[in-house]
Amino acid sequence: MKPGLAHLVSTGVGPFYDGAAHFLVSFEEILPVLALSLFAGLKGPAGGRRLIAVLPLAWVAAGSAGLAFPSAGAPALGTTLLLLASGALLAWDRALTPLGVAAAAGAAGLWAGFWNGRAMAFAGAGFLGMLGSGVAALLVAILAAALATAFRSGWRRIAIRVAGSWIAALGILALGWSLRG
Amino acid sequence: MPRIQVRRWAPLAVALVLFPRVVLAHTEKGAAAGFTAGFQHPLSGWDHILAMVAVGLWGAQLGAPAIWILPVTFPMMMAFGGFLGLVGVPLPGVEIGIALSAIVLGVAVLLEWKPKLALAMTMVAIFAIFHGYAHGSELAPGTSALAYSLGFVVATGCLHGIGILIGLLHGRPAGRAVVRFAGAGVGAAGAFFLWRALSS
Numbered sequence: 001m002k003p004g005l006a007h008l009v010s011t012g013v014g015p016f017y018d019g020a021a022h023f024l025v026s027f028e029e030i031l032p033v034l035a036l037s038l039f040a041g042l043k044g045p046a047g048g049r050r051l052i053a054v055l056p057l058a059w060v061a062a063g064s065a066g067l068a069f070p071s072a073g074a075p076a077l078g079t080t081l082l083l084l085a086s087g088a089l090l091a092w093d094r095a096l097t098p099l100g101v102a103a104a105a106g107a108a109g110l111w112a113g114f115w116n117g118r119a120m121a122f123a124g125a126g127f128l129g130m131l132g133s134g135v136a137a138l139l140v141a142i143l144a145a146a147l148a149t150a151f152r153s154g155w156r157r158i159a160i161r162v163a164g165s166w167i168a169a170l171g172i173l174a175l176g177w178s179l180r181g
Numbered sequence: 182m183p184r185i186q187v188r189r190w191a192p193l194a195v196a197l198v199l200f201p202r203v204v205l206a207h208t209e210k211g212a213a214a215g216f217t218a219g220f221q222h223p224l225s226g227w228d229h230i231l232a233m234v235a236v237g238l239w240g241a242q243l244g245a246p247a248i249w250i251l252p253v254t255f256p257m258m259m260a261f262g263g264f265l266g267l268v269g270v271p272l273p274g275v276e277i278g279i280a281l282s283a284i285v286l287g288v289a290v291l292l293e294w295k296p297k298l299a300l301a302m303t304m305v306a307i308f309a310i311f312h313g314y315a316h317g318s319e320l321a322p323g324t325s326a327l328a329y330s331l332g333f334v335v336a337t338g339c340l341h342g343i344g345i346l347i348g349l350l351h352g353r354p355a356g357r358a359v360v361r362f363a364g365a366g367v368g369a370a371g372a373f374f375l376w377r378a379l380s381s
Binding site: 027170 | 249252253256257259260261263264265266267268269325326327328330331333334335338
């Protein structure tokens with residue numbers, strides 16, 4: 001499997017929007033954020049708030065550090081494992097304290113943000129591109145966490161968990177692709 | 182009032198955020214083509230379509246929690262089957278396994294068989310491995326593997342959803358017969374697939 005960030009979407013309106021657009025059209029970037037945000041939302045408003053506060057900050061902080069080390073993209077295996085872990089966490093729907101949610105969001109934000117920063121530097125989008133990705137991640141996190149918070153009961157909770165199983169399944173397949181090379 | 186607003190508009194808001202994928206599809210040709218190819222793959226053969234719909238039918242017949250556990254189990258294990266295919270682990274009798282899945286699931290629906298949840302999950306899991314192995318590792322040149330896989334998983338989930346929707350007729354007197362008849366059809370088709378697999 002090719003590195004996910006090998007090229008950048010060009011919106012024509014500047015690196016900030018290029019970075020944001022890239023996040024929104026990159027499955028390997030948006031899906032873990034989506035899964036973790038839905039998971040946090042299922043844990044209630046407190047979990048959602050922690051994620052919204054921690055994930056984008058971790059993303060931008062690690063992304064700023066990553067700008068110093070330009071690279072074409074994240075290692076496929078790491079990206080894949082993040083996809084698998086975030087999907088499995090959502091499908092499992094394990095009870096987790098808001099602090100635990102924050103820890104998971106922080107770890108994911110640090111990993112994804114760092115590699116996003118490296119890729120943005122490699123693509124010439126720099127800090128603005130990385131910031132655009134971080135803001136897009138924040139927007140998706142807010143919307144997904146709010147959605148899951150509102151849909152915490154009945155069949156809608158099940159539907160959200162099923163979506164997590166799909167993301168985990170995608171991670172398993174992506175792992176196969178990355179091992180096959 | 183604000184709570185009602187969130188409930189009403191949150192899905193639309195999420196959809197709008199995700200919509201740029203369609204708008205910007207021309208910049209990610211590999212991804213768009215990969216998703217389309219992956220989505221079409223489970224729909225490319227009746228053996229897959231019928232077995233996956235039958236999982237939904239059976240889940241609906243069994244009721245909660247099987248109605249959602251089986252459709253969760255299938256994509257995960259199907260992905261594992263695809264993983265085995267991708268890393269080159271040999272799996273003999275794939276076509277036979279796929280045909281048997283249609284027969285067993287169809288007969289289970291026909292007979293309204295209600296085994297323990299663990300057994301139903303195990304059966305579905307084993308069958309899913311064959312389906313994933315057969316179709317999870319085929320990728321057209323120039324397309325995105327991740328997008329292909331996503332399309333593949335989403336299409337599978339949609340087929341389960343169709344099966345569940347049909348299976349929900351089970352709660353009505355006439356619908357119950359329809360669901361069992363559908364199971365009979367899947368089983369009969371499975372027998373044909375088995376005959377074809379054995380004679381090829």
